[in-house]
Structures are given as C-alpha cells and as structure tokens.
Amino acid sequence: MDDTQLLRYSRHILLDEVGIEGQQRLLDAHALVIGAGGLGSPAALYLASGGIGRITLVDDDEVDLTNLQRQVMHTTARVGQPKAASGRETLLAINPEVEVRALVERAAGERLRELVRDATVVLDCSDNFATRHAVNRACVAEGKPLVSGAVIRFDGQLSVFDTRDAAAPCYACLFPEDSHFEDVACSTMGVFAPLVGVVGAMQAAEAMKLVAGIGQPLTGRLLLLDGRTMEWTGIGVGRNPSCPVCAARVATCAMSHE
Structure with a gap:
C-alpha cells in the first residue's frame, strides 16, 4: 500500500482484526456482485469504499424511475442507462483506485461459472430464485463462498x-430447487427502502469478513429480519447430505483430504 491508501483505509487498519495485512487481503480480492439494484447498491458501495480491489457488477437491466426509491447507486439523471454502467460510475466516484467491471448481461451456464471462478467471493443480490440457484450451483462447482441476501416488503x-x-x-440445502418457491416481485408487493440498505450492507460486511479472515461468518446460519419490529431471528441451517447440488462436491472434497 502507498501513503494515500494507508490514509484512505486508516480506520480499517486501526482495527486489530484487520490491520495492514487484512486490508491488503481486501485490496487483493475480487468480489463478484450479481445484481446492481436494491441489494447490490449498498453492497457494492461498501465493498468499493472499504477497499475491495476488484469488483464485477453483473446486471442486464436499466435504471427505472421506480428503482430510485431504494437503489442508491443510481441517480435521476441515469434513468434509462444500464444499471451495471451506472453503478460503475458511482463506485469510481467514491474510490477511483478500485477496478470496477460492468457487465450488462444475464450470466448463466458456463459464462456464470467463468465469472465465479475468477472471483474471491460472490454476492448474490438478485431478486429471483432461478438466478439464486444458478449462482449457487456455480459457487458450489467452483468452490467459492456465496453471500446471499433477499428483501421483500418488510422482511429480509x-x-x-x-x-x-x-x-x-x-x-439448495435450504431452498431445494424442486420446491417451486414462488418469486414475489417488488413491483407487485413493494419493498421498504431502508431494509435493502441494511441487508445489502451486511452482505458487504460478510464478504469482507470472509476475505480478510475476520470473526465468524454466517455459514450455517440464516438471519431473518422483521422490519416492522426491527427484530432479528437466527436459525441454524444444516447441510442436506442428499442435496443434488452440493453432496457430490462435498464428498469429493472430503475424500481429497483423507
């Protein structure tokens, strides 16, 4: 790190759990953010400001006026622009030292696996089960940690x-692909704007903890937020030994460590 970086990230470096070594790990990391909307906005903002060295934003949608109530990476002047490109402009304005790649596409299949393979950590900030399951499959296949968030109405x-x-x-252990969960869209059910900020910021926190090796990640735990009472509920989540997505990989990994 140079003197400018030491100054920019000084409040991180002052933390015993981070220090110079932890901050360097953040600078060396690559975060893949799937979705540049309500969750992706606060998540990416904190990743960039906190010093994640490379960020890839993936979103095939354009900024709409209805997005601006909660998608804080975007502005009124950018209505009609691709969200990924708008997000990149905002992130570079906050931290021009970060490398930000904007992909205006809906990544799937081998393309998605390629993007996941190149990442240190993946943040699923999408809004539908099909994408969440596709991202999960890619992360399992490539052995990459996945930070998943969701918000609808007053629930996160x-x-x-x-x-x-x-x-x-x-x-998929928690939400099996064959369970036919129904997607609920913000356009029909609504969403309380500050909650995507809360959950998205926490996604960034979990991603940075994973990269820097800080504390205990939320692995094996699901946090549920009721925004009406602002109460959190934590639920332990176990692995499904017969999960069609992760069982084979977990077994292979276990054998390789024997």
Missing part, C-alpha cells in the same frame, strides 16, 4: 453458503 434475510467447509450447507 441473509446467510453465507461456503461448501469449502464440508459441514456447511449450500443454498
């Missing part, structure tokens, strides 16, 4: 899925 949830730990569940 947050967890970390990291199958590098053989005892840890993946997203």
Whole structure:
C-alpha cells in the first residue's frame, strides 16, 4: 500500500482484526456482485469504499424511475442507462483506485461459472430464485463462498453458503430447487427502502469478513429480519447430505483430504 491508501483505509487498519495485512487481503480480492439494484447498491458501495480491489457488477437491466426509491447507486439523471454502467460510475466516484467491471448481461451456464471462478467471493443480490440457484450451483462447482441476501416488503434475510467447509450447507440445502418457491416481485408487493440498505450492507460486511479472515461468518446460519419490529431471528441451517447440488462436491472434497 502507498501513503494515500494507508490514509484512505486508516480506520480499517486501526482495527486489530484487520490491520495492514487484512486490508491488503481486501485490496487483493475480487468480489463478484450479481445484481446492481436494491441489494447490490449498498453492497457494492461498501465493498468499493472499504477497499475491495476488484469488483464485477453483473446486471442486464436499466435504471427505472421506480428503482430510485431504494437503489442508491443510481441517480435521476441515469434513468434509462444500464444499471451495471451506472453503478460503475458511482463506485469510481467514491474510490477511483478500485477496478470496477460492468457487465450488462444475464450470466448463466458456463459464462456464470467463468465469472465465479475468477472471483474471491460472490454476492448474490438478485431478486429471483432461478438466478439464486444458478449462482449457487456455480459457487458450489467452483468452490467459492456465496453471500446471499433477499428483501421483500418488510422482511429480509441473509446467510453465507461456503461448501469449502464440508459441514456447511449450500443454498439448495435450504431452498431445494424442486420446491417451486414462488418469486414475489417488488413491483407487485413493494419493498421498504431502508431494509435493502441494511441487508445489502451486511452482505458487504460478510464478504469482507470472509476475505480478510475476520470473526465468524454466517455459514450455517440464516438471519431473518422483521422490519416492522426491527427484530432479528437466527436459525441454524444444516447441510442436506442428499442435496443434488452440493453432496457430490462435498464428498469429493472430503475424500481429497483423507
């Protein structure tokens, strides 16, 4: 780190749990953020300001006036622009030292695996189960930690899925792909704006903890937030030994460590 970086990140470096070594790990890291909307906005803002060295934003949508109530990376002047490009402009204005890649696409299949493979940590900030399951499959296949968040109406949830730990569940252990969960859109149900800020910021915190090796990640735990009472509920989540997504990989990893 140069003198400017030492000054910019000094409040991190003052933390015993971070220090210079932890901050350097953040600077060396690459965060893949799937979705540049309500959750992706606060998550990416804190990743950039906190010094994650490379950030890739993936979103195929454009900024709409209805987004501005909660998607704080975007502005009225950017209505109609791609969200990924708008987000990149905001992040570089906060921290021009960060490398930000804006991908205006809906990544899937081998393309998604390629993006996950190149990342240190993945943040799922999407708004539908199909994307969440696709991202989970890619993270399991590539052995990358996944920080997952969701918000609708006054309800939020947050967890970390990291199958590098053989005892840890993946997203499909908790929400099986064949369960036919119904997607609920903000456009029909609404969403309380500050809650995406709360959950998105916590996604950034969990991602940075994973990268820097700080504390205990939310692996194996699901946090549920009731925004009406502002009460958190924590639920332990176990791995499904017969999960069609992660069981084979976990077994392979276990054998390789024998």
